[in-house]
Every structure is written in C-alpha cells, then in structure tokens.
Amino acid sequence: MAEMTFKEKMDKLDHIINEHKQKPGALMPVLNDTQELFGYLPEEAQKRISEELNIPMAEIFGVATFYSRFTLKPRGKFTISVCMGTACYVKDAQGVLDRLKKELNVEAGDTTTDGKFTLEATRCLGCCGLAPVITVNEDVYGKLVPDDVPDILSKY
Ligand code: FES
Numbered sequence: 001m002a003e004m005t006f007k008e009k010m011d012k013l014d015h016i017i018n019e020h021k022q023k024p025g026a027l028m029p030v031l032n033d034t035q036e037l038f039g040y041l042p043e044e045a046q047k048r049i050s051e052e053l054n055i056p057m058a059e060i061f062g063v064a065t066f067y068s069r070f071t072l073k074p075r076g077k078f079t080i081s082v083c084m085g086t087a088c089y090v091k092d093a094q095g096v097l098d099r100l101k102k103e104l105n106v107e108a109g110d111t112t113t114d115g116k117f118t119l120e121a122t123r124c125l126g127c128c129g130l131a132p133v134i135t136v137n138e139d140v141y142g143k144l145v146p147d148d149v150p151d152i153l154s155k156y
Contacts, residue, residue, distance in 0.1 A: 009037050013045055017052045026053055031063060031070060040071040076111045076118040078156050080104075081135045085124030088132040092146070096132055097121060099146035103153055116156070 016033045020026035034045050050057045064070045082097045111118040130142025
C-alpha cells in the first residue's frame with residue numbers, strides 16, 4: 001500500500017476523532033491513534049483534536065509531553081539513543097554523542113533530513129558494564145570510542 005499523504009492522514013484523523021468524540025476520556029485514545037497514524041503528533045493534528053474535542057491546546061501539549069510514547073516531531077526509521085547515565089558519562093559518552101551529531105549533522109532530539117536517524121540522549125540503559133553504550137533501535141553497542149561511530153552508522 002502506498003504511503004498516505006498528509007492530507008489523507010488528516011482525513012483519517014477526522015474519522016478517528018468522530019469515533020471517539022461522544023465517549024468520555026476521548027483524548028488518550030485519539031492521541032494514541034494519531035501518534036500511530038503520523039508517527040508523531042503534528043501541530044495541525046493537535047489543533048484539529050483541540051477544536052473537535054473542545055480541549056485546550058495547552059492540555060494536549062501537556063499530555064503529549066508527559067508520556068514518552070508521544071513525540072512532537074517526526075522520528076527517523078532508526079532511533080539512536082546515547083546513554084548519558086553516570087557510568088557512560090565518565091567514559092566519554094559525550095564524545096560519542098558529539099561524534100554522532102557531527103556525522104549525522106543533527107542536534108540531540110532531532111531527526112536527519114532524510115528521515116533515517118533520530119538522535120537522542122537518554123538515561124541509564126541498564127548495561128553499565130558496557131559503558132559507554134548506545135542503542136540503534138534494538139541493537140546495543142558498548143565500550144565505544146567516538147571513532148566507532150562511522151562503522152556503526154554504515155550498518156544502517
Ligand atoms: S549509565 Fe549507561 S548503561 Fe548505565
């Protein structure tokens with residue numbers, strides 16, 4: 001199936017809203033479906049939800065930023081998480097992060113223009129013995145030095 005256009009997704013969003021409109025607590029299910037539909041919560045979609053469900057934008061923004069499953073920006077196909085926990089931090093996680101920023105030409109929290117990678121800094125990933133650690137989607141890479149970065153990226 002071809003990828004839906006933004007407009008088609010907005011039409012689908014109208015259906016989603018209509019399905020939930022009359023039920024109490026419609027906001028969460030609508031936001032969940034919207035996240036799934038667009039891969040993030042576009043501002044235009046938030047506005048539509050706000051108008052149709054009669055919920056202030058500020059409240060939607062609050063919910064969207066509180067739950068980590070919602071994102072306000074489009075995400076790449078691969079999410080690179082750089083652990084900034086203490087064990088990793090003392091082993092130059094910052095150097096690894098800086099190298100990733102440079103190679104991908106993005107800041108932490110952003111997605112590359114080709115939509116391939118989203119770079120983010122995270123809390124302890126729970127494998128401190130491998131510090132410093134990054135994950136690329138489900139793949140874990142540990143005991144890194146900044147010069148390992150190009151090789152890792154070339155796998156994706
Ligand atoms: S501090 Fe990085 S995995 Fe725990």
